[in-house]
Amino acid sequence: DTAVSQTPKYLVTQMGNDKSIKCEQNLGHDTMYWYKQDSKKFLKIMFSYNNKELIINETVPNRFSPKSPDKAHLNLHINSLELGDSAVYFCASSPGTSGAANTGELFFGEGSRLTVL
Amino acid sequence: QKEVEQNSGPLSVPEGAIASLNCTYSDRGSQSFFWYRQYSGKSPELIMSIYSNGDKEDGRFTAQLNKASQYVSLLIRDSQPSDSATYLCAVDDDKIIFGKGTRLHILP
Numbered sequence: 685d686t687a688v689s690q691t692p693k694y695l696v697t698q699m700g701n702d703k704s705i706k707c708e709q710n711l712g713h714d715t716m717y718w719y720k721q722d723s724k725k726f727l728k729i730m731f732s733y734n735n736k737e738l739i740i741n742e743t744v745p746n747r748f749s750p751k752s753p754d755k756a757h758l759n760l761h762i763n764s765l766e767l768g769d770s771a772v773y774f775c776a777s778s779p780g781t782s783g784a785a786n787t788g789e790l791f792f793g794e795g796s797r798l799t800v801l
Numbered sequence: 802q803k804e805v806e807q808n809s810g811p812l813s814v815p816e817g818a819i820a821s822l823n824c825t826y827s828d829r830g831s832q833s834f835f836w837y838r839q840y841s842g843k844s845p846e847l848i849m850s851i852y853s854n855g856d857k858e859d860g861r862f863t864a865q866l867n868k869a870s871q872y873v874s875l876l877i878r879d880s881q882p883s884d885s886a887t888y889l890c891a892v893d894d895d896k897i898i899f900g901k902g903t904r905l906h907i908l909p
Binding site: 717724725726727728729732740742774789790791792793794795 | 837843887891896899
């Protein structure tokens, strides 16, 4: 029974297109995240939601728009895709918000590999 | 800009030896520290967390924290080929910040 699941696992698309990635967690966690891992394997936070409320919004182009319909789901929509958007996007969840106990215990999905041609 | 620094490696260690992975962080106020392991093509998984100065042991893994030196390390005893992976140091600083990871290669 998958704890954090993302779809799709692979995305290949042309520049300028719009795409979405969906994430669901069944761990009962309050906080969900989107991370981007580039070709050099650097894992960088993009967004964080706590119980549907946006709490972290890093310096990310506004072409990226997260949405959390409920605390178990966090989606990522990307408009006007660019070559530099090619990366693996990881969804993650944690029991609480940053700063509280055990909040660094992130549970990651399998990742969605986006290739922009 | 808060940073977490790691040597990218690769770090090559003979099977059965001790692998030592190091990490430094910039924010002196950080309180929580983590080590994640990521196999090639897979997602990161938490292997150790440490919150207070000193050593914390879990099986073959020992995490060491020195807040005065802003330094955290991970020791892997009796290294196995299955330990070959990228190890990511992470610091909880209002958000979880990751280092760029150290690639570890255990030589059979």
